[in-house]
Amino acid sequence: MTDQLPLWISLAVLVLGTLGFVGYSSTRGRSHRGELPPGTDTDVDDPTTTDVTEPAPDTTTGPAGSITDVVEPLLVPDVEVPEAPAGRLARLRDRLARSGSPLGTRLLSVLSRDHLSEDDWDELEETLLLADVGAGPAGELIDALRTRVRVEGVKDPVGVRSMLRQELVALVDPTLDRSLGTTPTLAEDGTKTPAVVLVVGVNGTGKTTTVGKLTRVLVAEGSTVVLGAADTFRAAAADQLTTWGARVGVETVRSAKDGADPASVAFDAVRTGRARDADVVLVDTAGRLQNKAGLMDELGKITRVITKDAPLTEVLLVLDATTGQNGLNQARVFAEVAGVTGIVLTKLDGTAKGGIVVAVQRELGVPVKLVGLGEGPDDLAPFDAEGFVDALLQG
Numbered sequence: 342m343t344d345q346l347p348l349w350i351s352l353a354v355l356v357l358g359t360l361g362f363v364g365y366s367s368t369r370g371r372s373h374r375g376e377l378p379p380g381t382d383t384d385v386d387d388p389t390t391t392d393v394t395e396p397a398p399d400t401t402t403g404p405a406g407s408i409t410d411v412v413e414p415l416l417v418p419d420v421e422v423p424e425a426p427a428g429r430l431a432r433l434r435d436r437l438a439r440s441g442s443p444l445g446t447r448l449l450s451v452l453s454r455d456h457l458s459e460d461d462w463d464e465l466e467e468t469l470l471l472a473d474v475g476a477g478p479a480g481e482l483i484d485a486l487r488t489r490v491r492v493e494g495v496k497d498p499v500g501v502r503s504m505l506r507q508e509l510v511a512l513v514d515p516t517l518d519r520s521l522g523t524t525p526t527l528a529e530d531g532t533k534t535p536a537v538v539l540v541v542g543v544n545g546t547g548k549t550t551t552v553g554k555l556t557r558v559l560v561a562e563g564s565t566v567v568l569g570a571a572d573t574f575r576a577a578a579a580d581q582l583t584t585w586g587a588r589v590g591v592e593t594v595r596s597a598k599d600g601a602d603p604a605s606v607a608f609d610a611v612r613t614g615r616a617r618d619a620d621v622v623l624v625d626t627a628g629r630l631q632n633k634a635g636l637m638d639e640l641g642k643i644t645r646v647i648t649k650d651a652p653l654t655e656v657l658l659v660l661d662a663t664t665g666q667n668g669l670n671q672a673r674v675f676a677e678v679a680g681v682t683g684i685v686l687t688k689l690d691g692t693a694k695g696g697i698v699v700a701v702q703r704e705l706g707v708p709v710k711l712v713g714l715g716e717g718p719d720d721l722a723p724f725d726a727e728g729f730v731d732a733l734l735q736g
């Protein structure tokens with residue numbers, strides 16, 4: 342045994358040396374591919390939490406000639422499983438209850454009075470206007486309710502509620518197509534072109550957060566997604582988006598330098614989406630005021646550049662529900678410049694008003710497709726007229 346001591350020592354040195362080299366190389370490999378996105382509180386050096394189950398494809402660079410970086414999600418341990426989107430809208434009821442007396446409750450309390458006077462009808466109309474329903478739709482609803490009260494003489498609380506429910510659902514319009522354009526197209530030769538969703542809106546409405554939440558909705562539905570951080574104006578936006586993506590194992594294409602051309606980033610994101618055979622490419626854009634011509638032109642350019650490579654299947658305008666009628670002015674201009682196909686109404690949890698849903702749809706002829714119900718990662722719900730009205734009436 343003592344004779345063999347030098348041999349054992351040499352073997353031990355060899356083993357330790359090899360282990361040391363492997364550890365060093367893997368640390369180098371990680372830092373080469375980029376740092377873990379901010380907000381991820383897990384220790385990447387802990388081999389038990391770094392759960393890389395698939396062989397890494399070459400995702401360290403964008404397409405040839407691109408100026409962007411593809412931030413791959415493979416280093417993030419414990420990839421989250423997002424909640425299924427169905428039924429999320431029911432949560433609106435609790436959120437509304439917390440944010441004060443919701444529209445439906447106020448309408449019901451007036452309609453349930455014994456004999457409805459002119460003052461009562463005025464109060465109903467005022468309530469609708471204060472909730473941002475807009476004059477036209479408010480007038481229509483009052484007319485419809487007046488007629489029904491006169492003709493049907495509904496008095497009992499259940500009858501009144503059911504009448505109001507029917508009329509509100511009709512106003513919100515259950516016939517609008519609220520499906521999202523997130524289905525890729527397949528050519529005859531089997532080539533897949535990803536669906537491309539562009540997300541636009543003014544500053545701070547919740548665009549980046551919405552892209553993050555929508556990524557989770559799509560992942561929960563089994564789609565493969567690539568993100569494009571075309572908000573090159575606010576540096577933190579790309580980090581924010583990368584974090585959202587990484588949490589559910591989704592790549593983010595972002596600019597390698599600050600202030601890069603957002604159209605190039607969007608273009609590279611679509612190219613990367615194609616290269617990865619992704620189902621959907623979601624492109625986040627910088628916030629812009631609708632009256633700033635230069636920024637709106639930039640949006641037009643992003644749209645033109647993307648459509649050179651793949652058709653835009655959805656342009657989502659993100660509106661903050663708490664800004665009420667001001668959101669309508671924004672919506673009009675964005676609709677002209679970017680060809681909006683769907684509205685995302687965020688922060689619906691922060692307002693007792695819900696009438697903007699009706700107003701914006703009427704004004705633009707574009708349906709509300711998604712609503713933001715809070716700051717949680719799965720607080721984005723597919724919108725439907727019945728679910729919305731039920732939440733209003735039960736709040």
Ligand SMILES: Nc1nc2c(ncn2[C@@H]2O[C@H](COP(=O)(O)OP(=O)(O)OP(=O)(O)O)[C@@H](O)[C@H]2O)c(=O)[nH]1
Nearest residue numbers: 544545546547548549550628687688713714715716
């Ligand atoms: N309560 C609530 N907060 C939300 C909702 N959606 C977004 N927010 C918050 O709104 C704030 C702004 O969100 P961002 O996603 O950064 O907004 P943005 O439009 O990308 O901002 P810019 O890039 O500056 O234009 C954040 O604090 C979000 O958490 C929502 O549905 N409810």
